[in-house]
Amino acid sequence: MVGTFSYETLFSEDSTDTPLNPVAHAKYDFAVAYPAPETLPMDGLIQALQTAVDSNSEKVLAEMAYYPQQLGALELREYTIEKLKADRGFTVTPEEIALTNGSGEALGLVIQALTNPGDVVLAEEFVYMGTTNQLRRFGADIRGVAIDDGGIITEALDKQITELTAAGEKPKYLYTIPEHQNPTGSTLSGERRKAILEIAHKHGMPILEDDCYVDLRYKGEVQPAFRALDDSGIVVYVASYSKLLAPGLRLGYFTCSPDLMRRALSFKIGSGPNQFAAVAIEGFLKNNLDSHRDNFNPMLEAKCNSMVAALEEQFGDSGATWSFPEGGCYVWLTMPEGADIASIRDEVFEQGVGYVAGPNFEAEASGRIGQNCARLCFAFESVEKNAEGIALLAQLFKQHGVM
Amino acid sequence: MVGTFSYETLFSEDSTDTPLNPVAHAKYDFAVAYPAPETLPMDGLIQALQTAVDSNSEKVLAEMAYYPQQLGALELREYTIEKLKADRGFTVTPEEIALTNGSGEALGLVIQALTNPGDVVLAEEFVYMGTTNQLRRFGADIRGVAIDDGGIITEALDKQITELTAAGEKPKYLYTIPEHQNPTGSTLSGERRKAILEIAHKHGMPILEDDCYVDLRYKGEVQPAFRALDDSGIVVYVASYSKLLAPGLRLGYFTCSPDLMRRALSFKIGSGPNQFAAVAIEGFLKNNLDSHRDNFNPMLEAKCNSMVAALEEQFGDSGATWSFPEGGCYVWLTMPEGADIASIRDEVFEQGVGYVAGPNFEAEASGRIGQNCARLCFAFESVEKNAEGIALLAQLFKQHGVM
Numbered sequence: 163m164v165g166t167f168s169y170e171t172l173f174s175e176d177s178t179d180t181p182l183n184p185v186a187h188a189k190y191d192f193a194v195a196y197p198a199p200e201t202l203p204m205d206g207l208i209q210a211l212q213t214a215v216d217s218n219s220e221k222v223l224a225e226m227a228y229y230p231q232q233l234g235a236l237e238l239r240e241y242t243i244e245k246l247k248a249d250r251g252f253t254v255t256p257e258e259i260a261l262t263n264g265s266g267e268a269l270g271l272v273i274q275a276l277t278n279p280g281d282v283v284l285a286e287e288f289v290y291m292g293t294t295n296q297l298r299r300f301g302a303d304i305r306g307v308a309i310d311d312g313g314i315i316t317e318a319l320d321k322q323i324t325e326l327t328a329a330g331e332k333p334k335y336l337y338t339i340p341e342h343q344n345p346t347g348s349t350l351s352g353e354r355r356k357a358i359l360e361i362a363h364k365h366g367m368p369i370l371e372d373d374c375y376v377d378l379r380y381k382g383e384v385q386p387a388f389r390a391l392d393d394s395g396i397v398v399y400v401a402s403y404s405k406l407l408a409p410g411l412r413l414g415y416f417t418c419s420p421d422l423m424r425r426a427l428s429f430k431i432g433s434g435p436n437q438f439a440a441v442a443i444e445g446f447l448k449n450n451l452d453s454h455r456d457n458f459n460p461m462l463e464a465k466c467n468s469m470v471a472a473l474e475e476q477f478g479d480s481g482a483t484w485s486f487p488e489g490g491c492y493v494w495l496t497m498p499e500g501a502d503i504a505s506i507r508d509e510v511f512e513q514g515v516g517y518v519a520g521p522n523f524e525a526e527a528s529g530r531i532g533q534n535c536a537r538l539c540f541a542f543e544s545v546e547k548n549a550e551g552i553a554l555l556a557q558l559f560k561q562h563g564v565m
Numbered sequence: 566m567v568g569t570f571s572y573e574t575l576f577s578e579d580s581t582d583t584p585l586n587p588v589a590h591a592k593y594d595f596a597v598a599y600p601a602p603e604t605l606p607m608d609g610l611i612q613a614l615q616t617a618v619d620s621n622s623e624k625v626l627a628e629m630a631y632y633p634q635q636l637g638a639l640e641l642r643e644y645t646i647e648k649l650k651a652d653r654g655f656t657v658t659p660e661e662i663a664l665t666n667g668s669g670e671a672l673g674l675v676i677q678a679l680t681n682p683g684d685v686v687l688a689e690e691f692v693y694m695g696t697t698n699q700l701r702r703f704g705a706d707i708r709g710v711a712i713d714d715g716g717i718i719t720e721a722l723d724k725q726i727t728e729l730t731a732a733g734e735k736p737k738y739l740y741t742i743p744e745h746q747n748p749t750g751s752t753l754s755g756e757r758r759k760a761i762l763e764i765a766h767k768h769g770m771p772i773l774e775d776d777c778y779v780d781l782r783y784k785g786e787v788q789p790a791f792r793a794l795d796d797s798g799i800v801v802y803v804a805s806y807s808k809l810l811a812p813g814l815r816l817g818y819f820t821c822s823p824d825l826m827r828r829a830l831s832f833k834i835g836s837g838p839n840q841f842a843a844v845a846i847e848g849f850l851k852n853n854l855d856s857h858r859d860n861f862n863p864m865l866e867a868k869c870n871s872m873v874a875a876l877e878e879q880f881g882d883s884g885a886t887w888s889f890p891e892g893g894c895y896v897w898l899t900m901p902e903g904a905d906i907a908s909i910r911d912e913v914f915e916q917g918v919g920y921v922a923g924p925n926f927e928a929e930a931s932g933r934i935g936q937n938c939a940r941l942c943f944a945f946e947s948v949e950k951n952a953e954g955i956a957l958l959a960q961l962f963k964q965h966g967v968m
Contacts, residue, residue, distance in 0.1 A: 167798040169679075169825050172737060172771065174703075177678045179824060180831035182635050199626035207841070208614050215607050223602035226813035227945075232585050263666055266835025275580045276572075296834070300577075334575060368575065395570040410629035410840030421582060422572050428583035431699070432669025436839045437813030438610070542630075 188516030190551025192538040202408045210445030230434030232427045234261025238440040242415055251390040254417045261435045265374050265402035265414030270296050271426035272398055277302050285337040288523040290344040306525035313350040316357040323365045335368040342375035342490025345523045345537035352385050359392050370398045377406040379489035380463035395419035403443055411439045465548055469493055469540040472552035480565050491541035497534040501564040504533040515555045591919030593954025595941040605811045613848030633837030635830045637664025641843040645818055655793040657820045664838045668777050668805035668817030673699050674829035675801055680705050688740040691926040693747040709928035716753040719760040726768045738771040745778035745893025748926045748940035755788050762795050773801045780809040782892030783866035798822035806846050814842045865944055868951055872896055872943040875955035883968050894944035900937040904967040907936040918958045
């Protein structure tokens with residue numbers, strides 16, 4: 163029988179007919195969220211896999227043959243613990259860390275363990291849509307926290323929690339990207355982090371810290387992780403190897419209090435994360451982390467500088483402002499109030515420049531703010547294309563009458 | 566602050582404190598569900614990765630740099646389509662197939678798209694617990710379908726659906742592993758499949774076909790997939806590269822009608838499946854599928870023969886029966902009624918032989934059947950250890966008074 167069976171009456175009430183993400187790329191693609199393909203250490207990763215097999219075939223084969231433990235490959239967990247100790251200054255045990263299919267899975271698991279439909283959850287007023295999509299899917303009522311160039315404004319946060327609590331809407335937890343925030347590029351100072359921790363304890367509100375960009379710092383001083391400043395369990399720490407190595411490896415991780423971790427892991431679909439990628443990552447990074455970062459981050463800096471210089475040149479007298487991040491992948495462009503660059507986004511994309519418009523990042527999804535903002539990824543295109551693309555963007559904005 | 570924050574009042578209502586799976590292995594481990602580590606083509610997979618990078622670096626790097634599409638890497642989808650055409654005799658388009666993190670994710674996504682809490686779902690009365698766990702998690706009321714040595718008894722299935730429908734409990738869909746079933750090792754004949762398809766159409770009930778063992782046939786004739794016998798959309802087809810290559814690769818796939826696929830994929834947590842593993846699998850299989858199977862399956866057969874010969878020798882006069890599968894990984898041992906091998910499972914494991922007791926596979930989880938049954942994986946241990954382990958098992962059963 164051919165193509166006659168209808169599922170119309172059989173779909174679950176929870177399911178929605180969601181179109182698949184399109185694959186299109188603009189000529190100058192600042193809409194993406196990842197580094198340039200040519201910077202990925204593929205040869206090194208493959209070499210590391212081969213070395214692992216050659217030097218301890220039995221162990222690697224056993225790892226590959228078994229269905230992965232929920233926590234993921236022990237060697238990569240142990241390596242990650244060493245890395246966290248060296249880079250982030252805190253120590254956890256192998257039982258307190260779980261590898262995941264990218265940090266997206268880690269976030270999804272923690273969100274499910276902590277969120278009942280209707281729960282109020284706080285996040286920066288512009289923040290990574292992958293997380294807000296998951297928050298909304300599991301019923302969170304997201305409220306945006308006021309930010310400035312330095313990230314969350316601590317006094318505003320405290321006031322907001324107090325007011326929400328008084329209104330019977332006490333926030334369940336705060337989601338934040340403290341280092342090289344997505345989309346704004348801002349980094350929270352150590353002082354603000356300490357203040358936010360105090361506020362969190364005062365209100366009994368956990369912090370879900372997304373540290374996925376920490377490895378991509380090319381200048382300035384790394385700031386202490388929330389998790390390094392607080393060992394009480396109030397901080398859930400999530401990070402990833404996707405940005406440092408390659409998104410296609412799909413390897414993230416999280417650490418949190420053991421009871422929360424057990425509950426989070428109980429939401430896993432299927433078994434643990436990819437062992438094949440885990441063996442390659444552990445093998446590569448244990449010998450090459452520093453040299454890889456020393457090679458990778460100056461490239462990022464040059465690309466960021468090129469984009470920012472082009473913005474100076476092309477947008478300098480437009481009234482626009484932009485962030486000048488110390489790491490990560492994104493510059494946040496803010497056009498003057500009233501310049502609607504969100505509604506022309508698809509046309510500008512067709513004309514050659516891709517960006518993600520502000521409303522996509524609005525935590526509250528009100529559709530009322532961010533129309534004059536855009537996230538520009540500087541990490542993907544070359545130094546030259548960053549400059550060319552920004553010049554074209556200015557030209558197109560003028561053409562569309564928004565500049 | 567150290568270890569003082571309590572999540573007690575913050576966990577979601579859906580969450581449960583679930584202990585992590587233990588990692589213990591018995592001396593003779595027939596409790597596992599995968600082939601022997603030494604049979605995994607790790608060198609070949611790594612070589613294939615390197616070849617892919619060397620021959621088309623730009624393309625592979627681009628694949629790795631991007632966050633995977635929800636459908637997964639195009640090349641492996643295209644390869645899988647060719648494989649399905651050649652091995653299973655049906656054709657789908659690249660848009661009709663999605664790669665997943667193991668077949669477990671595929672099953673979880675489809676289950677979520679089709680199941681409302683309380684929905685009745687049918688499955689073989691003993692069946693893979695990974696699926697029944699997911700079905701229960703999403704609220705399915707699972708009813709076991711009567712089976713014999715040839716799998717689902719078609720008359721019983723038709724009668725059961727008719728009766729359930731009359732009672733207002735019309736089954737939503739049927740989950741089945743038609744080829745080398747887990748745990749029984751049985752294979753549905755082509756005739757039974759045709760009959761089941763007729764029953765499915767008569768009752769408007771989709772079939773969720775789990776074909777994850779089809780590549781592991783070492784004798785007899787491969788039977789047509791449900792999906793090959795029916796192009797109407799009533800069959801959802803799920804399969805995996807975990808059994809053929811390595812569980813640690815975590816690569817499965819499914820194909821179904823486009824509207825169901827969109828809804829299923831909308832339940833994904835995080836982004837698509839591992840591109841790194843996908844590149845290796847596609848590169849390896851396009852040149853080595855036949856030689857790998859020609860090498861792998863005779864080993865499986867020798868291991869199966871060894872286990873079955875040992876059962877003949879050790880259990881021949883015990884009144885026990887066992888399956889003699891034509892492929893897959895499992896022999897299903899049925900001791901005489903009243904021999905409770907489920908309650909002594911942990912002790913026997915400590916004494917050296919691992920198996921999974923029947924009640925773990927009971928679709929209805931009533932706890933009333935299967936106490937005299939066990940799944941024995943013959944694929945993991947060597948030919949020699951299969952024989953030794955079965956001899957020890959007989960000795961231990963006698964010691965425990967169940968034989």
